Amino acid sequence: MHHQEVLHLSTPGRGLTDLSPRVADVVARSGVTTGLCVVHCAHTSASLTIQENADPSVQRDLLAWLERLAPDGDPAYTHTAEGPDDMAAHLRTVLSSANESIPIVDGRLALGTWQALYLLEHRAAPHRRRVVVHVSG
Numbered sequence: 124m125h126h127q128e129v130l131h132l133s134t135p136g137r138g139l140t141d142l143s144p145r146v147a148d149v150v151a152r153s154g155v156t157t158g159l160c161v162v163h164c165a166h167t168s169a170s171l172t173i174q175e176n177a178d179p180s181v182q183r184d185l186l187a188w189l190e191r192l193a194p195d196g197d198p199a200y201t202h203t204a205e206g207p208d209d210m211a212a213h214l215r216t217v218l219s220s221a222n223e224s225i226p227i228v229d230g231r232l233a234l235g236t237w238q239a240l241y242l243l244e245h246r247a248a249p250h251r252r253r254v255v256v257h258v259s260g
Contacts, residue, residue, distance in 0.1 A: 168215075
């Protein structure tokens with residue numbers, strides 16, 4: 124059995140958006156009790172990650188670490204047509220992932236107690252993002 128939905132969301136700009144509840148709803152609608160949920164972010168300047176959901180300092184530290192690795196406006200960047208945060212956003216996406224796969228056990232995402240699935244918005248300004256959720260089982 125296969126079930127697929129496309130989620131459309133607006134981000135407030137750079138940061139993490141918890142997708143877990145929306146993806147869990149897709150899994151529930153699918154009727155799959157044992158299987159796999161594949162989530163795909165259809166963008167090159169936003170990505171996905173599974174990360175701690177309990178302490179907000181984890182998100183702050185993660186964003187600060189990405190800023191150190193791929194700073195906005197680095198003079199070495201040649202791709203600058205879309206602003207000083209664009210190439211940095213592409214690099215940050217390389218460091219994370221466009222896809223995440225989560226097992227489905229007893230009809231629910233098999234995330235750990237302290238885990239959540241997040242969309243990482245790497246651009247400074249708000250954006251509309253498209254995420255494909257594919258459930259099979």
